[in-house]
Amino acid sequence: xxxxxxxxxxxxxxxxxxxxxxxxxxxxxxxxxxxxxxxxxxxxxxxxxxxxxxxxxxxxxxxxxxxxxxxxxxxxxxxxxxxxxxxxxxxxxxxxxxxxxxxxxxxxxxxxxxxxxxxxxxxxxx
Numbered sequence: 001x002x003x004x005x006x007x008x009x010x011x012x013x014x015x016x017x018x019x020x021x022x023x024x025x026x027x028x029x030x031x032x033x034x035x036x037x038x039x040x041x042x043x044x045x046x047x048x049x050x051x052x053x054x055x056x057x058x059x060x061x062x063x064x065x066x067x068x069x070x071x072x073x074x075x076x077x078x079x080x081x082x083x084x085x086x087x088x089x090x091x092x093x094x095x096x097x098x099x100x101x102x103x104x105x106x107x108x109x110x111x112x113x114x115x116x117x118x119x120x121x122x123x124x125x126x
Contacts (some may be wrong), residue, residue: 004053004106004110005055008106009048009051011099018126038084040116042081045080045081048077049102051079052073052102053070055106055109056073056105057070058068058110059110059112060109062113063112064113065113068108069109069112071106072099072101072104072108073106076101076102077098077102078098079097079101080094080095080099083095
Protein backbone atom coordinates (compact mmCIF):
# COMPACT_ATOMS: atom_id res chain seq x y z
CA UNK A 1 0.00 0.00 0.00
CA UNK A 2 2.71 2.50 0.96
CA UNK A 3 4.74 1.59 -2.13
CA UNK A 4 1.79 2.43 -4.35
CA UNK A 5 1.34 5.74 -2.50
CA UNK A 6 5.06 6.48 -2.95
CA UNK A 7 4.85 5.75 -6.67
CA UNK A 8 1.82 8.04 -7.00
CA UNK A 9 3.49 10.84 -5.01
CA UNK A 10 6.69 10.64 -7.05
CA UNK A 11 4.75 10.60 -10.30
CA UNK A 12 2.73 13.65 -9.23
CA UNK A 13 5.92 15.46 -8.25
CA UNK A 14 7.50 14.72 -11.64
CA UNK A 15 4.34 15.78 -13.46
CA UNK A 16 4.29 19.00 -11.44
CA UNK A 17 7.86 19.83 -12.43
CA UNK A 18 7.40 19.01 -16.08
CA UNK A 19 4.09 20.87 -16.44
CA UNK A 20 5.05 23.88 -14.32
CA UNK A 21 6.68 25.91 -17.14
CA UNK A 22 3.54 25.50 -19.23
CA UNK A 23 1.12 26.34 -16.42
CA UNK A 24 3.24 28.97 -14.61
CA UNK A 25 1.49 32.02 -16.13
CA UNK A 26 -1.96 30.72 -15.10
CA UNK A 27 -1.14 29.76 -11.50
CA UNK A 28 -1.85 33.20 -9.93
CA UNK A 29 -5.27 33.29 -11.61
CA UNK A 30 -6.25 30.14 -9.71
CA UNK A 31 -4.54 31.09 -6.44
CA UNK A 32 -1.94 28.36 -6.90
CA UNK A 33 1.23 30.42 -7.23
CA UNK A 34 2.73 28.54 -4.25
CA UNK A 35 3.19 25.55 -6.60
CA UNK A 36 5.94 27.48 -8.41
CA UNK A 37 7.98 27.84 -5.22
CA UNK A 38 11.13 25.71 -4.99
CA UNK A 39 10.66 25.23 -1.24
CA UNK A 40 7.27 23.60 -1.82
CA UNK A 41 8.85 21.30 -4.38
CA UNK A 42 11.74 20.40 -2.06
CA UNK A 43 9.33 19.80 0.82
CA UNK A 44 7.23 17.47 -1.31
CA UNK A 45 10.36 15.65 -2.48
CA UNK A 46 11.54 15.23 1.12
CA UNK A 47 8.12 13.87 2.12
CA UNK A 48 8.33 11.44 -0.80
CA UNK A 49 11.83 10.39 0.32
CA UNK A 50 10.68 9.80 3.90
CA UNK A 51 7.66 7.81 2.73
CA UNK A 52 9.92 5.80 0.41
CA UNK A 53 12.46 5.11 3.15
CA UNK A 54 9.74 3.91 5.55
CA UNK A 55 8.17 1.72 2.88
CA UNK A 56 11.42 0.19 1.71
CA UNK A 57 12.67 -0.31 5.28
CA UNK A 58 9.46 -2.15 6.09
CA UNK A 59 9.98 -4.48 3.12
CA UNK A 60 13.67 -4.84 3.96
CA UNK A 61 12.99 -5.77 7.56
CA UNK A 62 10.01 -8.08 7.02
CA UNK A 63 10.88 -9.78 3.76
CA UNK A 64 13.83 -9.33 1.48
CA UNK A 65 16.91 -7.88 3.29
CA UNK A 66 18.11 -6.26 0.02
CA UNK A 67 19.73 -2.83 0.14
CA UNK A 68 19.58 -1.84 -3.52
CA UNK A 69 16.04 -0.39 -3.35
CA UNK A 70 17.45 2.10 -0.80
CA UNK A 71 20.31 2.96 -3.18
CA UNK A 72 17.87 3.60 -6.03
CA UNK A 73 15.61 5.70 -3.80
CA UNK A 74 18.35 7.95 -2.46
CA UNK A 75 20.11 8.26 -5.82
CA UNK A 76 16.80 9.27 -7.38
CA UNK A 77 16.13 11.85 -4.65
CA UNK A 78 19.68 13.26 -4.98
CA UNK A 79 19.35 13.57 -8.76
CA UNK A 80 15.86 15.06 -8.57
CA UNK A 81 16.99 17.55 -5.90
CA UNK A 82 19.54 18.96 -8.36
CA UNK A 83 17.07 19.72 -11.16
CA UNK A 84 17.34 23.49 -10.63
CA UNK A 85 21.13 23.36 -10.76
CA UNK A 86 21.29 22.28 -14.40
CA UNK A 87 20.47 24.14 -17.60
CA UNK A 88 16.76 24.65 -18.19
CA UNK A 89 16.86 22.40 -21.26
CA UNK A 90 18.18 19.50 -19.14
CA UNK A 91 15.70 19.87 -16.28
CA UNK A 92 13.04 17.55 -17.76
CA UNK A 93 15.70 14.85 -18.25
CA UNK A 94 16.94 15.22 -14.67
CA UNK A 95 13.36 15.12 -13.35
CA UNK A 96 12.51 12.01 -15.36
CA UNK A 97 15.75 10.26 -14.35
CA UNK A 98 15.36 11.10 -10.65
CA UNK A 99 11.68 10.26 -10.41
CA UNK A 100 12.22 7.14 -12.52
CA UNK A 101 14.78 5.87 -10.01
CA UNK A 102 12.43 6.61 -7.09
CA UNK A 103 9.55 4.80 -8.78
CA UNK A 104 11.88 1.91 -9.69
CA UNK A 105 12.91 1.62 -6.03
CA UNK A 106 9.26 1.27 -5.04
CA UNK A 107 8.48 -1.24 -7.80
CA UNK A 108 11.53 -3.36 -6.96
CA UNK A 109 10.70 -3.26 -3.25
CA UNK A 110 7.13 -4.33 -4.03
CA UNK A 111 8.36 -7.14 -6.28
CA UNK A 112 10.86 -8.35 -3.67
CA UNK A 113 8.21 -8.29 -0.94
CA UNK A 114 5.73 -10.20 -3.09
CA UNK A 115 8.19 -12.87 -4.21
CA UNK A 116 9.77 -13.44 -0.79
CA UNK A 117 11.88 -16.46 -1.82
CA UNK A 118 13.45 -16.66 1.62
CA UNK A 119 10.02 -17.28 3.17
CA UNK A 120 9.22 -19.92 0.56
CA UNK A 121 12.52 -21.74 1.23
CA UNK A 122 11.94 -21.80 4.99
CA UNK A 123 8.31 -22.81 4.75
CA UNK A 124 6.94 -19.76 6.51
CA UNK A 125 3.83 -18.00 5.31
CA UNK A 126 4.12 -14.64 3.60
